[in-house]
Amino acid sequence: MRYDPTVVEAKWQARWEADRLYDAPDGDPRPKFYLLTMYPYPSGDLHVGHWYPMAPSDAVARYKRRRGYNVMFPIGFDAFGLPAENAAIERGIHPYRWTMDNIARMRRQLRSMGAMWDWSREVVTCDPEYYTWNQWFFLRMYDRGLAYRTLSPVDWCPKDNTTLAREQVVGDGRVCERCGTPVVKKNLEQWFLKITAYADELLDFSTIEWPERVRTLQTNWIGRSEGVEFAIPVKDRSEISFRVFTTRPDTVYGMTFCVLAPEHPLVDVLTSPDRRKDVEAYKFKAARESDIERLSTERERDGVFIGSYATNSMSGDAAPIFIADYVLLTYGTGAIQGVPAHDTRDFDFARKYRLPCPVVVAPPGWDGRPLREAYLEDGTMVNSGPFNGLSSDEGRRRIADDMVARGVGQRKIHYRLHDWLISRQRYWGTPIPIIYCDACGTVPVPYDDLPVVLPMDAEFRPTGQSPLKYHKAFLNVPCPKCGGAARRETDTMDTFIDSSWYQYRYLSHHYAEGPFDRTKAAYWLPVDQYTGGVEHAVMHLLYTRFWTKVMRDIGLVDFGEPMMRLFNQGTILGTDGIKMSKSKGNVVNPDEVVQKYGADVLRMYLMFIGPWNEGGPWNTRGIEGSSRFLSRVWTLVTEPAKPGDVQAPDVLRPRDLEYWTHHTIRRVTEDMEGFRFNTAIAALMEFANVLQRAKATPIAGSPMWGHALQSLVLLLAPLCPHVAEELWVEHLRQPYSVHVQPWPVFDPQKAAAEKITLVLQVNGRVRDRVEVEAGITEAQAREIALANARVRQYLDGKTVADVIIVPGRLVNVVLR
RNA sequence: GCGGGCGUAGCCGAACUGGUAUAGGCGCCAGACUUAGGAUCUGGUCGGCGCAAGCCGGUGGGGGUUCGAGUCCCUCCGCCCGCACCA
Numbered sequence: 001m002r003y004d005p006t007v008v009e010a011k012w013q014a015r016w017e018a019d020r021l022y023d024a025p026d027g028d029p030r031p032k033f034y035l036l037t038m039y040p041y042p043s044g045d046l047h048v049g050h051w052y053p054m055a056p057s058d059a060v061a062r063y064k065r066r067r068g069y070n071v072m073f074p075i076g077f078d079a080f081g082l083p084a085e086n087a088a089i090e091r092g093i094h095p096y097r098w099t100m101d102n103i104a105r106m107r108r109q110l111r112s113m114g115a116m117w118d119w120s121r122e123v124v125t126c127d128p129e130y131y132t133w134n135q136w137f138f139l140r141m142y143d144r145g146l147a148y149r150t151l152s153p154v155d156w157c158p159k160d161n162t163t164l165a166r167e168q169v170v171g172d173g174r175v176c177e178r179c180g181t182p183v184v185k186k187n188l189e190q191w192f193l194k195i196t197a198y199a200d201e202l203l204d205f206s207t208i209e210w211p212e213r214v215r216t217l218q219t220n221w222i223g224r225s226e227g228v229e230f231a232i233p234v235k236d237r238s239e240i241s242f243r244v245f246t247t248r249p250d251t252v253y254g255m256t257f258c259v260l261a262p263e264h265p266l267v268d269v270l271t272s273p274d275r276r277k278d279v280e281a282y283k284f285k286a287a288r289e290s291d292i293e294r295l296s297t298e299r300e301r302d303g304v305f306i307g308s309y310a311t312n313s314m315s316g317d318a319a320p321i322f323i324a325d326y327v328l329l330t331y332g333t334g335a336i337q338g339v340p341a342h343d344t345r346d347f348d349f350a351r352k353y354r355l356p357c358p359v360v361v362a363p364p365g366w367d368g369r370p371l372r373e374a375y376l377e378d379g380t381m382v383n384s385g386p387f388n389g390l391s392s393d394e395g396r397r398r399i400a401d402d403m404v405a406r407g408v409g410q411r412k413i414h415y416r417l418h419d420w421l422i423s424r425q426r427y428w429g430t431p432i433p434i435i436y437c438d439a440c441g442t443v444p445v446p447y448d449d450l451p452v453v454l455p456m457d458a459e460f461r462p463t464g465q466s467p468l469k470y471h472k473a474f475l476n477v478p479c480p481k482c483g484g485a486a487r488r489e490t491d492t493m494d495t496f497i498d499s500s501w502y503q504y505r506y507l508s509h510h511y512a513e514g515p516f517d518r519t520k521a522a523y524w525l526p527v528d529q530y531t532g533g534v535e536h537a538v539m540h541l542l543y544t545r546f547w548t549k550v551m552r553d554i555g556l557v558d559f560g561e562p563m564m565r566l567f568n569q570g571t572i573l574g575t576d577g578i579k580m581s582k583s584k585g586n587v588v589n590p591d592e593v594v595q596k597y598g599a600d601v602l603r604m605y606l607m608f609i610g611p612w613n614e615g616g617p618w619n620t621r622g623i624e625g626s627s628r629f630l631s632r633v634w635t636l637v638t639e640p641a642k643p644g645d646v647q648a649p650d651v652l653r654p655r656d657l658e659y660w661t662h663h664t665i666r667r668v669t670e671d672m673e674g675f676r677f678n679t680a681i682a683a684l685m686e687f688a689n690v691l692q693r694a695k696a697t698p699i700a701g702s703p704m705w706g707h708a709l710q711s712l713v714l715l716l717a718p719l720c721p722h723v724a725e726e727l728w729v730e731h732l733r734q735p736y737s738v739h740v741q742p743w744p745v746f747d748p749q750k751a752a753a754e755k756i757t758l759v760l761q762v763n764g765r766v767r768d769r770v771e772v773e774a775g776i777t778e779a780q781a782r783e784i785a786l787a788n789a790r791v792r793q794y795l796d797g798k799t800v801a802d803v804i805i806v807p808g809r810l811v812n813v814v815l816r
Numbered sequence: 817g818c819g820g821g822c823g824u825a826g827c828c829g830a831a832c833u834g835g836u837a838u839a840g841g842c843g844c845c846a847g848a849c850u851u852a853g854g855a856u857c858u859g860g861u862c863g864g865c866g867c868a869a870g871c872c873g874g875u876g877g878g879g880g881u882u883c884g885a886g887u888c889c890c891u892c893c894g895c896c897c898g899c900a901c902c903a
Binding site: 212213216221223225227248259301325328330331332333335336337339343344345346414415416534537538608609610614617619621622624625626628629632635670678679681683684686757758759761763764765766769801802803804806809810812813814 | 828829883901
């Protein structure tokens with residue numbers, strides 16, 4: 001009888017579901033293991049790229065359960081977002097309808113995977129039951145001053161008609177992450193969350209095991225730099241000064257000019273009448289130029305003198321003030337000291353405008369001549385008045401102290417990280433619970449009035465304005481304070497808010513007294529293992545850390561990191577080696593694969609392709625291999641052995657079979673622990689091949705044979721749950737379910753080979769291989785090597801200088 | 817430009833802390849069973865020379881350390897991913 005996946009898979013999925021086999025009971029006496037995989041966005045149809053993170057995660061969940069953990073493996077849907085609204089505008093389908101239809105389809109597709117998700121905990125973020133807590137969190141942050149509104153230049157996507165978070169602007173061309181349209185700047189009143197208040201804490205990864213890669217990305221993204229911010233007075237205008245930030249206070253004596261960002265507020269004040277025309281022209285040019293051109297490193301730095309001078313606050317020398325677009329208003333103070341000798345950009349600028357370039361930090365062995373390029377390293381301070389002779393390091397401290405003492409500056413830390421802009425001028429998201437009253441100003445919606453429900457009867461028109469702006473019943477509300485006429489905030493929240501805390505909602509998804517039931521938190525939290533793509537390194541994965549720290553500070557949880565371990569899987573590519581996407585036409589539909597081969601074959605194939613963290617191209621032929629393997633296992637277990645039919649040349653002894661069984665248990669166990677599914681499967685293939693060859697020999701009837709087959713099925717179960725269950729229950733006649741059986745254990749003695757291949761080398765070159773007892777001593781190994789005929793051929797007339805013995809592996813005879 | 821990762825058969829990949837390079841799979845070749853097979857099973861499969869035993873070469877190129885290097889160090893080349901004038 002051949003294996004028929006459609007019948008078998010449907011049968012067991014129904015049985016597992018009926019038995020609620022995968023429910024994770026709260027407060028179970030077993031140790032808990034919270035395994036979380038990133039919830040999907042319900043874009044419509046799944047492709048195998050969606051299975052790629054899920055199938056191995058499920059294998060981990062199943063493995064951990066078999067190791068005695070009470071495993072929670074929840075799933076849900078990231079249901080708010082732009083595509084739903086675009087579908088509404090383009091095709092006249094309500095975003096809710098579109099989203100829910102997609103979710104229904106994806107649920108069916110996900111269920112066909114046969115994963116052990118606890119569907120009873122499912123979370124859908126567009127449900128008011130969920131997003132009311134987004135609003136609640138927002139108000140709690142507002143109360144603590146962590147949510148604020150300000151007029152701010154924001155990145156704006158002209159196609160999607162919406163603002164974008166800094167992180168959603170990507171690539172060389174600074175384009176919209178979603179649609180690829182070049183982003184422009186626009187000034188709007190926007191809501192922000194003060195993630196920068198946690199910048200330092202977010203740099204600390206000491207309590208979590210996250211990949212180096214993600215830690216580096218987040219660290220660079222936060223971009224902490226330590227230095228001094230100090231005032232530079234304007235010459236002959238003693239009432240005016242501007243502030244600059246530097247990480248190199250040891251170089252201040254070398255300042256020969258200053259640069260303000262073209263948009264700096266003091267530019268108009270400090271521009272002299274004779275320079276006004278040039279300055280205005282430059283400002284116009286800078287404003288018109290796209291960010292791509294402005295930020296290009298290739299481009300020559302230029303600027304314009306504005307007709308005023310600054311006074312070097314240490315040396316008292318006069319320094320011309322320029323505007324130049326290489327200085328950004330958004331970083332530091334929007335103004336810098338120009339120190340050409342010790343900064344590459346300043347060096348180029350000074351050369352172009354023939355400004356002096358005095359050396360103030362001497363390189364070791366400096367001959368006193370002008371520098372050919374900026375010297376960026378530390379050195380000995382020169383031309384720096386009373387600070388001459390100090391090391392850069394010492395100088396930085398002393399000059400900072402001096403500035404602080406004189407009240408002109410203070411030590412300061414700047415971050416590249418900006419506060420999190422959460423306002424979206426869109427309908428399909430969580431309404432921001434704020435009311436604007438002419439009399440009372442900005443008034444938060446009272447907690448008792450939550451949720452602010454997104455009205456379902458909004459009109460969708462391609463105006464670029466949020467439909468909420470036209471919705472009278474939503475827009476016009478009495479002020480909660482004075483009762484007078486007021487208007488609701490019509491912006492909705494960034495959907496990254498939803499995903500910042502969804503892991504907590506899984507604990508108690510209908511809980512109405514708070515975002516989650518705290519009596520369950522002590523048992524389940526935090527997440528033990530998170531799996532998902534590295535593309536979320538600086539967005540979701542930073543936001544959820546921030547969110548958890550805020551939750552800790554408002555007393556909701558007693559820890560500061562949401563996920564203890566993180567694993568980033570790679571990306572599955574199309575057969576053409578390009579990332580799968582509908583537009584490229586290289587997507588593989590899992591439904592078709594499941595129909596043809598079964599879910600188990602697809603799962604096995606995805607895990608067998610290669611290391612999980614590397615991803616790789618889909619290979620239509622490769623899946624045949626997985627299919628063949630499972631068929632072989634099927635016939636191996638289901639068709640009765642006919643021992644003695646064939647005269648096999650090398651008959652396995654019981655001890656050999658025992659070795660293979662225990663050796664395989666060991667390999668698979670170690671590989672599962674390390675998420676190395678490809679090699680775990682390779683080990684199982686080898687084992688199955690050994691059993692296949694031994695099946696026609698007398699050993700196939702022995703008690704060891706039964707143990708071997710059972711072990712094979714027990715080890716396969718996390719990887720191909722349906723086949724394993726069918727074989728376990730129906731053919732090996734073992735008690736249901738294989739998925740609650742303890743993980744097989746190996747005996748290290750039995751897992752060790754009796755005989756080993758000893759490699760004999762002469763001067764590092766392999767000359768012979770001999771089978772020896774595994775336990776031989778070094779002296780015996782040496783003796784065997786020196787007595788070996790092939791080795792002796794090379795000894796002729798030479799002296800043995802050394803014999804290197806690697807126990808259990810090789811002997812290397814070194815000749816002189 | 818800076819930072820990180822990677823480069824092993826025809827292809828995907830294995831090789832623990834330096835110790836048999838190429839496990840497992842795909843593909844290919846041969847054989848068995850068959851009316852037939854793109855089904856299944858068995859065997860082979862890095863290259864060169866050789867009837868063979870065997871010898872030599874071989875992990876992107878070059879150099880080094882070592883008894884021994886895919887693995888460590890230097891250097892160059894190629895590919896991928898971040899960040900991109902961050903003061």
